[in-house]
Amino acid sequence: MNKSAPFDDLAGWLAALGRPAVLVELGALLLCVVLAWVLVWTTRRAVRNTDSRSILFGHKLVDGVMFPFVLLCLAYGARTLLAHVATVAVFRIALPVLIALVVIRVGVKVLQAAFSDTPLVRVLERSISWMAWVAMVLWVSGLLPLMLEELDQIHWKVGGAVLSLRTLIEGSLTAGAVLILTLWVSSALEARLLRAASGGDLSLRKAVSNALRALLMLIGLMVALTAAGIDLTALSVLGGAVGVGIGLGLQKLASNYVSGFVMLAERSVRIGDSVRVDNFEGVVSDINARYSVIRAPTGRESIVPNEMFIVNRVENLSLSDRRLWLSTVLLVPYDCDVDQVMQLLEAATLAQARVLRSPPPTVALSSFAIDGLEFTVGYWIADPENGQLNVRSDVNRAILQALRSQGIQVQPPQRPVAPQAADYP
Numbered sequence: 436m437n438k439s440a441p442f443d444d445l446a447g448w449l450a451a452l453g454r455p456a457v458l459v460e461l462g463a464l465l466l467c468v469v470l471a472w473v474l475v476w477t478t479r480r481a482v483r484n485t486d487s488r489s490i491l492f493g494h495k496l497v498d499g500v501m502f503p504f505v506l507l508c509l510a511y512g513a514r515t516l517l518a519h520v521a522t523v524a525v526f527r528i529a530l531p532v533l534i535a536l537v538v539i540r541v542g543v544k545v546l547q548a549a550f551s552d553t554p555l556v557r558v559l560e561r562s563i564s565w566m567a568w569v570a571m572v573l574w575v576s577g578l579l580p581l582m583l584e585e586l587d588q589i590h591w592k593v594g595g596a597v598l599s600l601r602t603l604i605e606g607s608l609t610a611g612a613v614l615i616l617t618l619w620v621s622s623a624l625e626a627r628l629l630r631a632a633s634g635g636d637l638s639l640r641k642a643v644s645n646a647l648r649a650l651l652m653l654i655g656l657m658v659a660l661t662a663a664g665i666d667l668t669a670l671s672v673l674g675g676a677v678g679v680g681i682g683l684g685l686q687k688l689a690s691n692y693v694s695g696f697v698m699l700a701e702r703s704v705r706i707g708d709s710v711r712v713d714n715f716e717g718v719v720s721d722i723n724a725r726y727s728v729i730r731a732p733t734g735r736e737s738i739v740p741n742e743m744f745i746v747n748r749v750e751n752l753s754l755s756d757r758r759l760w761l762s763t764v765l766l767v768p769y770d771c772d773v774d775q776v777m778q779l780l781e782a783a784t785l786a787q788a789r790v791l792r793s794p795p796p797t798v799a800l801s802s803f804a805i806d807g808l809e810f811t812v813g814y815w816i817a818d819p820e821n822g823q824l825n826v827r828s829d830v831n832r833a834i835l836q837a838l839r840s841q842g843i844q845v846q847p848p849q850r851p852v853a854p855q856a857a858d859y860p
Contacts, residue, residue: 460525463513471506475499490544490619500540507533535571539564545619617655621648646696649724687742691725694741698722704744704751709759709819711750712739718820732822752819758791759819763831766807766846767838773800773808779841780812783833789826791815807846 478501479492493499510533514526542563573579583601590599624647698704699722708719710729717731727744729737743749752759767776777798784796794815802809812834816826838845 456521467509475502503536531571531574535567538567545615613658614655617651621651691741694745695724709752758815758817762813764811766809768807779837783837784814787829789816
């Protein structure tokens, strides 16, 4: 009798699980779990990985891909050793369970790292989990080979090729595995490229990351189509149709993608720049292949197509210099001492921590208005991303307090009054 022969019925499984050797298998499996935990913990400490989004290690050490993969390798080795001395039963169940767990962890973790947490991603995660567990149950029960043989009997002819339902399902699963692997590699490369990058360097690395992801996805798609049994030579006509579609209906979409790469390559707009686009001002928080995200100091975010940065006029407040000039205009009575007012205004402005000393603030008698003397106070700040309204408020409050301490009142602007009907003859 073959000691590792499959059990054909439920009675055989129950008889095998009731043998004393099962305790030895459970002990070996527990030892594999402990060894896998120690190896993964040691590896994580060695590489000093604490990223909660890590695909390999995860957040709690056992929720990443590496733990079930290492456990699967150890369990397979233990099963091979025990199969020489006894009939294995526990490992015949444990190995399919661990394989299903590895497939689920890889699919879920890669999707979470490659895409944001959207409802579609959650649906794909549940689909991967259900398919993996169903395949595991069919494998353990011995129904999987029978189902594959039945599916192989359902076939049809497409052109010169004969396709079966089994081939189609296996090709689809292979295509999905290739695409997930491609997403994993591109996510790992993107994380490594964007690590410890800032400013212009971050934008350049973002461009390289987007280009690598697009190239890997293209290669992965071609491999996946080949694995699914689709002849790539038949796609030449489709490629021509897609080219016509891009030239006509999809030109805006193609223009946005090209504009995104041009922006990142030229570094005319970088992540962290303060810009004003279409009367919306904020900081560029992300540059994607098709659009960019601008976050205003109020918390609002604007999704701007990349084409607007290329064809429209864009005010980049921090392209060559992050310093920003702000100003305050006020009126004081004509009988005030001009030199004293200018000294007070300059001292009050310099008292604010965010106001730069070099270049220093400027105070000018800008106009002789009807209601009084008009002064303009100009000053520079180096951190516009921290807000402009707050520093304006601090400077205005300091100016108002300094003038009132010397008995100088700020003149309110006089609004013109509309003539009444009684004023006309």
